Amino acid sequence: xxxxxxxxxxxxxxxxxxxxxxxxxxxxxxxxxxxxxxxxxxxxxxxxxxxxxxxxxxxxxxxxxxxxxxxxxxxxx
Numbered sequence: 001x002x003x004x005x006x007x008x009x010x011x012x013x014x015x016x017x018x019x020x021x022x023x024x025x026x027x028x029x030x031x032x033x034x035x036x037x038x039x040x041x042x043x044x045x046x047x048x049x050x051x052x053x054x055x056x057x058x059x060x061x062x063x064x065x066x067x068x069x070x071x072x073x074x075x076x077x
């Protein structure tokens with residue numbers, strides 16, 4: 001069985017609210033997208049901040065620009 005990120009594969013949605021303004025938080029994508037132009041295509045073992053158990057995402061508030069990181073457990077499909 002393959003393990004995939006539920007957020008990257010649209011199996012789950014963000015339901016967080018901003019702790020500062022109460023706005024709805026939005027997914028900014030996997031942290032690997034921010035590490036370089038080819039990082040989404042590289043092996044997870046060669047990237048920092050990556051694991052075989054979770055996918056680290058940036059979530060942000062479009063109202064006040066607050067952002068944070070969220071680790072999502074990978075699910076088997």
